Amino acid sequence: MKLYKKGDETSYTLGVFPTIELLIQKPEMVKRVVVHSSIEQNKGYPVIQDLCEKYHIQIDVHDRTIEKLSPKNNCYAIGVFQTYTSLLHNGNHVVLEHPMDMGNMGTIMRTMLGFGYKDLVIIKPAVDIFDPKVIRASMGAIFHLNIAFYDTFEDYHTQFSKREFYPFMLKGAQNIHQVKAVKPYSLIFGNESHGLDDRYLNYGQSVFIPHSEDIDSLNLSMALTIALFHFSKEQWEGKEVLKENV
């Protein structure tokens, strides 16, 4: 096993929890699982064992592999998998133009999953979503999502033209508080440093998130969190408790 390099066809999860998420959501992509000899105490291990048995996946106990791939962390399990591409569903999409930050990317995936968004479109160039740092920051949320890549926004738009587009821009024409979502839709965000350029004013209904003049702009993760919260409101506003048995 080698340390992951951008574009490798094989990547890996670091840690028991994301490895379980990988085994549940994408068992067909898993090549093998490597565990540390001290995993015996970990309450997630029986879950990993059951899943590996179910899907006929090999488990290797190999401390040096773990220490090599995760030198600084308390890591007990690594799930080695074949990278993949997914088909998008024709529901609501999140579109990110040139996202570049690995930590942000992971958090965004987790927030998407939290609000029930499962289709992510990435306009290249962009961060490598299969980098173990992204997987770790997503806490395994990545394996729940369909993620598709396009070279340009226009390519994506051509394929999915029959929907509403909401580009989020400082120059957006409508205040998010006044937007009523028309489904299916795509919520579009620029990258961490530039935002979307003016040509996006020509696609659908551009939106701004009002804030004080004391800051230049909200950061990408914050803007996206607010957008997903607002646009998915209808789905959640009737809920009376978060979980039945917290």
Add this chain to the structure above:
Amino acid sequence: MKLYKKGDETSYTLGVFPTIELLIQKPEMVKRVVVHSSIEQNKGYPVIQDLCEKYHIQIDVHDRTIEKLSPKNNCYAIGVFQTYTSLLHNGNHVVLEHPMDMGNMGTIMRTMLGFGYKDLVIIKPAVDIFDPKVIRASMGAIFHLNIAFYDTFEDYHTQFSKREFYPFMLKGAQNIHQVKAVKPYSLIFGNESHGLDDRYLNYGQSVFIPHSEDIDSLNLSMALTIALFHFSKEQWEGKEVLKENV
């Protein structure tokens, strides 16, 4: 100048932009400004010069100090200041119990400023807010805020009892979408790993943010962003453009 250590009475900004924010918001706390000899090209330098002249603050050109305090970064200016405590106003407060992550702390300050919240209450133990990493992550937002520390939530509650309290909890009694804010109020959040414990159910109106069962919980920054967006809605929903001249 020494590298900052937790609890030092003197701290510093790293970078031109936060140094300008410091000089505008808290000039009385500034001891001196240190700049790198290559700052001459930087368009923020005349602003720093004007502010230092106005407030009779000394500017030292000293490359080695800059390189010592900011070895990895392109940093052209450092604002050295006396740390301070602030008095809270009796408006709306954000209360954080035991926040521990420096990056989160900075982002939270920036989000607060973005939605017009200027009073931050921190229940100790907590991250050192004057650590240069927090200041950097806040992009200078820290200097706009009033920040007060308490040893226990009860101490804070005794002092500010005549207000509405909204603790954010997985077990919260009301869905955020159904909450209508009663002012003045305090929005209360637990820390990154534990959240608030059950005794907070006894304070005011506990709130949950509904999300899917595919994730355990939203992270602290996301939950706080959503809460501030929702609770400040009235102030922003009538805005027709984000900025007059973007």
